[in-house]
Amino acid sequence: MNGRTHAIESIAKDRREIPPAPAPEMPQQYGENVFSEEVIRRCLPAKTAEKLLATMRGERPLDSSIASEVAKAMKDWALSRGATHYTHWFQPLTGGTAEKHDAFLETPAAGKALMELSGKNLIMGEPDASSLPSGGLRCTFEARGYTAWDPTSPAFIKRHNSGSTLCIPTIFCSYTGEVLDKKTPLLRSIQILTTAVKRLMASFGLKDERVFITLGAEQEYFLIDRNFYLQRPDLVQTGRTLFGSAPAKHQQLEDHYFGSIHPRILAFMAEVENELWRLGIPAKTRHNEAAPAQFELASIFEEQNLSVDHNMLTMEILRQTAERHGLVCLLHEKPFSGVNGSGKHNNWSVSYGSRNLLDPGDNPHENAIFLTVLTAILRAVDLYSDLLRSTTAGAGNELRLGAGEAPPEIISVFLGEQLTDIIHQLEHGGATRSRHGETLRIGVDSLPKFSRDATDRNRTSPFAFTGNKFEFRAVGASQSCAGCNTVLNTIVADSFDALSDKIERFPKESFNEDLTALLGELIRKHKRIIFNGNNYSDEWIAEAQKRKLPNRVPVRESLAAMGKPKTVALFKKYKVFNGEELDSRLEVFLAEYRRKIRIEGRVALEMARTIILPAAVAYYQRLIDTVLQAEKAKLPARSLRQTAEAVGQKIDTLNQACDALEEAIPGQPEGIRQAMAPLRTVVDSLEQLIDDASWPLPKYREMLFLY
Ligand code: ADP
Ligand code: MG
Numbered sequence: 001m002n003g004r005t006h007a008i009e010s011i012a013k014d015r016r017e018i019p020p021a022p023a024p025e026m027p028q029q030y031g032e033n034v035f036s037e038e039v040i041r042r043c044l045p046a047k048t049a050e051k052l053l054a055t056m057r058g059e060r061p062l063d064s065s066i067a068s069e070v071a072k073a074m075k076d077w078a079l080s081r082g083a084t085h086y087t088h089w090f091q092p093l094t095g096g097t098a099e100k101h102d103a104f105l106e107t108p109a110a111g112k113a114l115m116e117l118s119g120k121n122l123i124m125g126e127p128d129a130s131s132l133p134s135g136g137l138r139c140t141f142e143a144r145g146y147t148a149w150d151p152t153s154p155a156f157i158k159r160h161n162s163g164s165t166l167c168i169p170t171i172f173c174s175y176t177g178e179v180l181d182k183k184t185p186l187l188r189s190i191q192i193l194t195t196a197v198k199r200l201m202a203s204f205g206l207k208d209e210r211v212f213i214t215l216g217a218e219q220e221y222f223l224i225d226r227n228f229y230l231q232r233p234d235l236v237q238t239g240r241t242l243f244g245s246a247p248a249k250h251q252q253l254e255d256h257y258f259g260s261i262h263p264r265i266l267a268f269m270a271e272v273e274n275e276l277w278r279l280g281i282p283a284k285t286r287h288n289e290a291a292p293a294q295f296e297l298a299s300i301f302e303e304q305n306l307s308v309d310h311n312m313l314t315m316e317i318l319r320q321t322a323e324r325h326g327l328v329c330l331l332h333e334k335p336f337s338g339v340n341g342s343g344k345h346n347n348w349s350v351s352y353g354s355r356n357l358l359d360p361g362d363n364p365h366e367n368a369i370f371l372t373v374l375t376a377i378l379r380a381v382d383l384y385s386d387l388l389r390s391t392t393a394g395a396g397n398e399l400r401l402g403a404g405e406a407p408p409e410i411i412s413v414f415l416g417e418q419l420t421d422i423i424h425q426l427e428h429g430g431a432t433r434s435r436h437g438e439t440l441r442i443g444v445d446s447l448p449k450f451s452r453d454a455t456d457r458n459r460t461s462p463f464a465f466t467g468n469k470f471e472f473r474a475v476g477a478s479q480s481c482a483g484c485n486t487v488l489n490t491i492v493a494d495s496f497d498a499l500s501d502k503i504e505r506f507p508k509e510s511f512n513e514d515l516t517a518l519l520g521e522l523i524r525k526h527k528r529i530i531f532n533g534n535n536y537s538d539e540w541i542a543e544a545q546k547r548k549l550p551n552r553v554p555v556r557e558s559l560a561a562m563g564k565p566k567t568v569a570l571f572k573k574y575k576v577f578n579g580e581e582l583d584s585r586l587e588v589f590l591a592e593y594r595r596k597i598r599i600e601g602r603v604a605l606e607m608a609r610t611i612i613l614p615a616a617v618a619y620y621q622r623l624i625d626t627v628l629q630a631e632k633a634k635l636p637a638r639s640l641r642q643t644a645e646a647v648g649q650k651i652d653t654l655n656q657a658c659d660a661l662e663e664a665i666p667g668q669p670e671g672i673r674q675a676m677a678p679l680r681t682v683v684d685s686l687e688q689l690i691d692d693a694s695w696p697l698p699k700y701r702e703m704l705f706l707y
Pocket of ligand 2: 345
């Protein structure tokens with residue numbers, strides 16, 4: 001019995017007990033591991049609590065005189081919940097999260113443990129961290145990296161089998177202040193968009209409301225049995241299958257999507273949700289996705305910075321919980337070729353006071369604001385579509401975009417028919433009628449309410465208006481939302497400012513006419529970015545070419561958008577990144593791309609030579625022996641000989657493909673991927689030919705279907 005058949009047997013035998021349903025107290029446990037407003041009010045004197053909460057709401061900078069008091073309260077609370085350690089929790093350029101634990105323990109006094117957290121240790125940390133990527137911003141001899149508390153995202157407790165750790169969300173920067181993480185630029189971009197929104201609203205005569213930038217992330221993932229995973233060096237090392245022939249049945253019957261959830265998977269989901277709720281992460285929706293073994297989790301939208309942190313934690317909890325259930329959660333964008341990949345839908349919106357600016361309003365004034373905001377976003381996406389695309393570029397997502405249910409690399413905006421019709425009228429001198437008969441003149445009449453049906457029928461668009469938010473769907477499942485939101489916030493802020501520059505000068509008497517003219521002009525300029533049709537169609541590819549909207553942008557070229565003068569100028573203007581910081585990021589992401597693909601190449605080569613080839617040779621040997629014996633016994637051997645010949649030829653092809661790959665590995669990533677393709681083809685065809693019982697790797701039909 002080989003490892004693969006053993007894996008199947010243990011799944012069949014080991015019908016594990018489905019764990020009991022989550023505790024009925026789950027709703028009461030919501031947020032219990034968060035240093036929340038409620039805890040703060042309970043544990044701190046009222047005055048200190050107020051000061052801290054104001055900082056958490058972003059209303060005032062941190063008053064360092066309260067740090068010690070807050071640190072002590074935080075520590076006491078964490079100890080009461082079983083924590084022994086604390087860590088600054090940050091998001092380096094690796095794309096994941098980082099933590100270095102320190103015990104609360106101070107020099108023991110009289111043989112007794114002294115558990116402390118000082119204000120200084122709460123606010124600042126120096127994790128050393130010289131091995132994290134910095135893209136040349138730090139040389140090792142001056143490799144200090146600093147972490148600094150981000151009070152706008154509350155501290156939380158991470159539970160693990162071996163205890164609990166207090167996690168303090170922080171930013172991460174170099175000794176000289178350059179950013180080395182994903183959170184700092186995100187926070188900066190939130191700040192500048194907030195300022196730009198206030199300015200734009202002021203030009204409409206509104207003031208003193210709080211700006212809320214919101215994000216709701218939908219997370220797709222695959223789950224497979226751990227027994228299979230351990231038999232696949234490609235999954236273990238690269239997160240995706242480098243070989244595997246498509247099973248007869250995969251997703252063509254569409255019977256998995258929204259299907260009833262397998263009890264073992266449901267048990268996993270319930271535990272994930274329980275953990276998430278304890279962390280105050282509002283997990284809301286769970287369902288089977290399109291591909292077999294693929295699922296989705298969506299949380300309720302929150303303030304953007306918090307939501308990004310929560311998505312990072314969600315990915316971690318998905319992975320860890322899977323292990324406990326004998327499963328493995330794959331967050332790679334394309335773990336299995338031939339079926340859907342996994343993305344992350346980034347639902348983005350901006351609120352001003354209690355009003356969502358992407359909600360068409362109830363009165364002329366609100367509608368004018370809505371159309372202004374919408375037009376500004378069209379401008380932003382059209383001017384910076386390359387930059388937006390660059391935030392989704394990577395070795396995994398490259399395999400996903402443009403294939404099977406994933407948006408293509410052509411960035412366009414879906415508005416829906418009704419809204420496009422209104423935009424079209426604005427383009428031609430002012431909206432007077434909506435498609436459904438209601439009259440409308442900007443600033444005068446009312447916009448029709450967009451039912452969700454009318455706005456979200458299109459699932460193929462990378463950037464879709466879905467009723468009261470924009471949904472950016474090109475982000476990869478494993479990618480942090482920080483990157484795309486940093487860009488989105490910045491480019492929209494730039495557009496808001498560009499419009500404010502003009503609107504602020506409109507005389508009161510002609511405000512409506514001037515605004516209508518301005519929006520019309522902008523729409524004429526940027527309407528090429530609107531596309532409501534099927535983004536997967538060949539017609540769109542041709543049409544996009546006519547509109548000069550790029551497609552099939554290689555990853556390296558896509559990333560290079562970060563270094564274009566236009567980008568550098570934008571980020572400098574808003575102080576989100578300086579030139580060096582952009583260069584360093586580009587360097588880190590390019591290196592990551594190269595390294596990931598080189599690893600893939602080497603794993604593929606090793607597997608082909610040391611796992612596939614021996615299996616093929618053994619089978620070849622058996623065939624040859626049989627042919628010789630059959631001929632000796634004067635029994636029919638012609639077809640046997642043909643089979644042996646076919647296997648022999650494939651072994652030749654396999655060896656040639658291995659040699660070619662070996663040669664490509666030191667070279668460019670594109671060349672490596674090119675050389676991997678023929679190797680995969682021949683391995684997958686051997687899989688279709690060789691004795692099933694001796695095929696060494698778990699097959700797609702097993703990994704995707706057996707629980
Ligand atoms: P789907 O895209 O599958 O149709 P929904 O539209 O119900 O799903 O929600 C998708 C996500 O969008 C959820 O995370 C939801 O909380 C989020 N969302 C809803 N309203 C907003 C908003 N104003 N800002 C940001 N995200 C939002
Ligand atoms: Mg969605």
